[in-house]
Amino acid sequence: MKILPDAFIQKYQELLGQEAAAFFASLKEEPVPAFRTNPLKKSQQSFSCTIPNTDWGHYGKISGKSAEHVTGLVYSQEPAAQMVGQAAAPKKGMRVLDLAAAPGGKSTHILSYLDNTGILVSNEISSKRCKSLVENIERFGAQNVVVTNESAQNLAKTFRHYFDLIVFDAPCSGEGMFRKEPEAVRNWQDSLPAKCADLQKQILREAIPMLAYGGQLVYSTCTWSPEENEEVVSWLLQEYDYLDIVELPKLNGMTEGIGLPEAARMYPHRFKGEGQFIAKIKDNRDEKAVSLPRGKSNLTREEAQLWQEFAAKHLKRPLKGLLQTFGANLYLLPDGLPDLSGLKIARNGLHLGTFKKKRFEPSFALGLALPKHDIEQSIEIDIEQFKRYVSGDIIFLTDTYPNGWYQLCVKGNGLGFAKVVGHTIKNYFPKGLRFYA
Numbered sequence: 177m178k179i180l181p182d183a184f185i186q187k188y189q190e191l192l193g194q195e196a197a198a199f200f201a202s203l204k205e206e207p208v209p210a211f212r213t214n215p216l217k218k219s220q221q222s223f224s225c226t227i228p229n230t231d232w233g234h235y236g237k238i239s240g241k242s243a244e245h246v247t248g249l250v251y252s253q254e255p256a257a258q259m260v261g262q263a264a265a266p267k268k269g270m271r272v273l274d275l276a277a278a279p280g281g282k283s284t285h286i287l288s289y290l291d292n293t294g295i296l297v298s299n300e301i302s303s304k305r306c307k308s309l310v311e312n313i314e315r316f317g318a319q320n321v322v323v324t325n326e327s328a329q330n331l332a333k334t335f336r337h338y339f340d341l342i343v344f345d346a347p348c349s350g351e352g353m354f355r356k357e358p359e360a361v362r363n364w365q366d367s368l369p370a371k372c373a374d375l376q377k378q379i380l381r382e383a384i385p386m387l388a389y390g391g392q393l394v395y396s397t398c399t400w401s402p403e404e405n406e407e408v409v410s411w412l413l414q415e416y417d418y419l420d421i422v423e424l425p426k427l428n429g430m431t432e433g434i435g436l437p438e439a440a441r442m443y444p445h446r447f448k449g450e451g452q453f454i455a456k457i458k459d460n461r462d463e464k465a466v467s468l469p470r471g472k473s474n475l476t477r478e479e480a481q482l483w484q485e486f487a488a489k490h491l492k493r494p495l496k497g498l499l500q501t502f503g504a505n506l507y508l509l510p511d512g513l514p515d516l517s518g519l520k521i522a523r524n525g526l527h528l529g530t531f532k533k534k535r536f537e538p539s540f541a542l543g544l545a546l547p548k549h550d551i552e553q554s555i556e557i558d559i560e561q562f563k564r565y566v567s568g569d570i571i572f573l574t575d576t577y578p579n580g581w582y583q584l585c586v587k588g589n590g591l592g593f594a595k596v597v598g599h600t601i602k603n604y605f606p607k608g609l610r611f612y613a
């Protein structure tokens with residue numbers, strides 16, 4: 177790690193008193209790698225080193241080139257960040273907004289809880305960061321998520337009082353990332369926390385109108401500065417008299433917020449992970465249903481027929497939701513969304529495939545999202561074939577299969593659709609994702 181700024185040392189010396197030495201020593205240690213398994217994938221594996229008090233967390237590193245990563249069975253996320261999704265823990269059927277979502281750690285965790293019920297709007301303001309968010313969401317394989325590329329202010333025009341839960345993992349001074357990202361140390365200045373706090377309050381002000389009556393908000397940062405944490409939460413509670421703070425259980429070495437015991441802090445000398453702050457807030461008003469104009473299907477009769485033919489031949493169960501096209505691409509949106517036409521959309525629900533001159537070609541995303549028992553035809557490939565396939569090669573078959581579309585599976589989980597022609601599987605692994613394993 178880079179040398180800590182003097183002003184940082186002085187600030188945390190004062191704040192932590194006798195604990196400061198242990199805190200500074202922990203910042204010299206290596207970061208703690210970890211991952212979550214994905215309960216949406218039907219072929220599970222057992223991994224060692226479980227993180228206590230979590231449903232899916234494990235300590236350790238999983239290669240980004242492994243079949244487990246590429247099929248979305250695991251998502252790498254350090255242990256303290258895992259506590260944010262856990263604090264949010266949406267119930268099935270909820271409408272959830274992840275307001276600052278890229279690259280997707282909290283969103284994929286939320287999707288694990290929702291279990292393909294309800295709706296997640298996963299939003300990221302930066303279009304560059306949105307790309308990795310979409311990739312990570314697709315790999316995770318959920319059918320109930322839309323990715324938007326918007327400011328909170330614009331989102332609020334569409335989603336007034338809509339979300340049962342909003343997770344705001346705020347842009348922050350990133351002190352908790354000092355061990356993982358040397359740049360966070362380089363960028364730190366004494367004045368940075370106050371600047372970040374101003375932005376956090378502004379975004380919260382824009383986001384609050386999207387909270388449903390009786391809804392919940394989880395606010396988190398990966399920094400320790402009280403300005404961006406307890407002070408922002410206290411401001412929020414003062415500004416909106418219908419918001420209350422909810423007590424978070426202090427697990428695995430979490431500590432209470434400073435002067436705000438309901439909130440949780442994670443320091444690496446106490447909690448095995450990086451730095452994090454979490455607060456959970458509840459709108460204490462009575463729940464009240466709000467009706468918003470709904471989105472509509474826009475398929476032509478020919479498109480609807482081509483999709484139905486494909487679905488009848490290849491899928492064992494009909495997919496539920498709203499079908500919409502964007503150009504030649506067909507998407508499935510979760511039921512119950514308002515009309516999204518005023519928003520910049522990065523992923524309009526589950527990408528089902530593409531219409532090509534009188535035929536329908538299934539997408540990579542669909543083959544990742546569906547479990548093999550929901551698909552008529554699948555082919556299991558071994559690890560050597562997996563390595564060749566992800567590098568862009570075709571696969572030679574020893575058995576005979578009728579020509580057509582098959583879901584490819586590795587270790588039991590989908591790796592997209594591919595076409596069998598004679599004794600070969602043609603390569604449909606997206607060019608932008610190819611690599612040499």
Ligand SMILES: C[S@@+](CC[C@H](N)C(=O)[O-])C[C@H]1O[C@@H](n2cnc3c(N)ncnc32)[C@H](O)[C@@H]1O
Pocket residue numbers: 257275276277278279280281282283300301302305327328345346347348379398
């Ligand atoms: C801590 S990161 C989010 C990490 C993410 N939740 C995860 O778990 O993978 C904060 C995000 O806030 C976004 N951001 C920056 N300025 C913003 C703004 N004005 N409104 C909304 N989001 C913003 C950043 O682009 C960044 O992706």
